[in-house]
Amino acid sequence: MxxxxxxxxxxxxxxxxxxxxxxxxxxxxxxxxxxxxxxxxxxxxxxxxxxxxxxxxxxxxxxxxxxxxxxxxxxxxxxxxxxxxxxxxxxxxxxxxxxxxxxxxxxxxxxxxxxxxxxxxxxxxxxxxxxxxxxxxxxxxxxxxxxxxxxxxxxxxxxxxxxxxxxxxxxxxxxxxxxxxxxxxxxxxxxxxxxxxxxxxxxxxxxxxxxxxxxxxxxxxxxxxxxxxxxxDLVGLNLYRGTAHGTAVELAGGGTLTIAAPATGPVHVVFPPNAVGLHPEHPTGSPRNAWRVTVAGIEQHAHTTRVRLDGVPPVLADVTTATVADLRLRPGDELWAAVKATELHAYPS
CATH class of the missing domain: 3.40.50.300 (P-loop containing nucleotide triphosphate hydrolases)
Incomplete structure (x- = not known):
């Protein structure tokens, strides 16, 4: 039954x-x-x-x-x-x-x-x-x-x-x-x-x-x-809505993200906070998404620190305590957020 x-x-x-x-x-x-x-x-x-x-x-x-x-x-x-x-x-x-x-x-x-x-x-x-x-x-x-x-x-x-x-x-x-x-x-x-x-x-x-x-x-x-x-938020992911044109996704809230696998039309894009790197200067190296952000809040979790970042787009980053100390993170600090295209997962919305 x-x-x-x-x-x-x-x-x-x-x-x-x-x-x-x-x-x-x-x-x-x-x-x-x-x-x-x-x-x-x-x-x-x-x-x-x-x-x-x-x-x-x-x-x-x-x-x-x-x-x-x-x-x-x-x-x-x-x-x-x-x-x-x-x-x-x-x-x-x-x-x-x-x-x-x-x-x-x-x-x-x-x-x-x-x-x-x-x-x-x-x-x-x-x-x-x-x-x-x-x-x-x-x-x-x-x-x-x-x-x-x-x-x-x-x-x-x-x-x-x-x-x-x-x-x-x-x-x-x-x-x-x-x-x-x-x-x-x-x-x-x-x-x-x-x-x-x-x-x-x-x-x-x-x-x-x-x-x-x-x-x-x-x-x-x-x-x-x-x-x-x-x-x-329940499952601990960054989520964005946008429109895909090949490997570029124009986000509904502003900004553009690059994905590894081409897509077309309305999509959701997700990636975990621990995939986000924080840098004092524009990062170099392998192809990645990078954009300027401002530290909006810092929360201590079990073994990591969650950093809330304002930007286009805003993003959550989970970093180690050592990273917080190295960057001397404080609310209001300006940084660069970076995420490799291979860490982004896009699917039809």
Whole structure:
């Protein structure tokens, strides 16, 4: 069964108009900036927010098709893992997981037996009697996942499931979550703002901006060929739009870049910040793009320094700390930026 969702929701001035398709066993990540409509889409799929148009269908079953059909959350075969997990504080881990089967009509003994099986699957059999306040963040996340899967849902909704974890815990829990998602035969929608979570966990990415899908594809496709500034920033690339005439691309925002492979017509041009060299004078040597820039900002990242540069075009450069010291970089400094033509990737816009 395929999940087909034509999500159309109007709330005041905001309008969501997005189509989603999720196949059995597939993990689709929904990404976008704040206010893009990710939470609205998740709430609509969960049955917490009725559509104002469109439809939600799983196979031959229709969950929402205004104005005639609307199945609320309790009538949909779904499981949800919320950002803050929302475990019942007064219940043990076992009772939290058993809640779903009990709510679906299972007897107490059967529900507890199913809960115990799921706690064992997520590696928490020894914490069955623990209350949520005694669990670590990673353990609470696994209890929430077990609770969501214990009812055998057809659709699993993950709302920023790793956001509440610290960096060290997140790495381990992400790997564990990926293992469980690979074993899950149903449909999974992961809502996240974290590109690494999406790239590692999802089979396909869907990017929302202003309530509309602006790009979708495999993680590799999206990372290599971003189509909006948000996506380019998400995957850490410089992105420009322009018109190609052979190896020259006239940029929409001004300036010209030289590419290695000839192209014709409207294109996007991308290259990574670490491909940008900074020089006090006009560089010489192998054929390259070079233009004057002014340092607009300097940000320290893990092992590199990101330099924001104003120019035609503006550009981001990732350089070593040694380069910052050698050039004595300060905001307002004038330099030359250089990028080899072979580092630029152009594709039709």
């Amino acid at each position: 395929t999940l087909h969702a034509d999500l159309r929701v109007t709330r005041g001035a905001f309008r969501l108009a997005a189509e989603l398709v999720v196949e059995p066993g597939e993990v689709v990540a929904l990404l976008g900036p704040n206010g893009a409509g990710k939470s609205t889409a998740l709430r609509a799929l969960a049955g917490l927010l009725p559509l104002t148009g469109g439809h939600i269908r799983l196979g031959e079953r229709t969950w929402d098709a205004p104005p005639d059909v609307f199945h609320p959350a309790e009538r949909r075969p779904i499981g949800v893992v919320f950002q803050d997990y929302l475990l019942f504080a007064h219940l043990s881990a076992l009772e939290n997981v058993a809640f779903g089967p009990r709510a679906r009509g299972a007897g107490r003994a059967a529900a507890r037996a199913e809960a115990a099986r799921w706690l064992e699957r997520v590696g928490l059999a020894g914490h069955a009697r623990a209350k949520p306040r005694t669990l670590s963040g990673g353990q609470a996340q696994r209890v929430a996942l077990a609770r969501a899967l214990a009812t055998g849902p057809d659709l699993l909704l993950l709302d920023e499931p790793l956001a509440a974890l610290d960096a060290a815990t997140r790495l381990h829990v992400r790997a564990e979550l990926g293992r469980h998602l690979r074993d899950y035969p149903g449909h999974t929608l992961l809502v996240t703002h974290d590109p690494l979570d999406a790239m590692v966990l999802a089979d396909r990415l869907v990017v929302l901006e202003h309530g509309e899908v602006v790009q979708q594809g495999t993680p590799t496709d999206v990372a290599r060929r971003p189509r909006t500034d948000y996506v380019a």
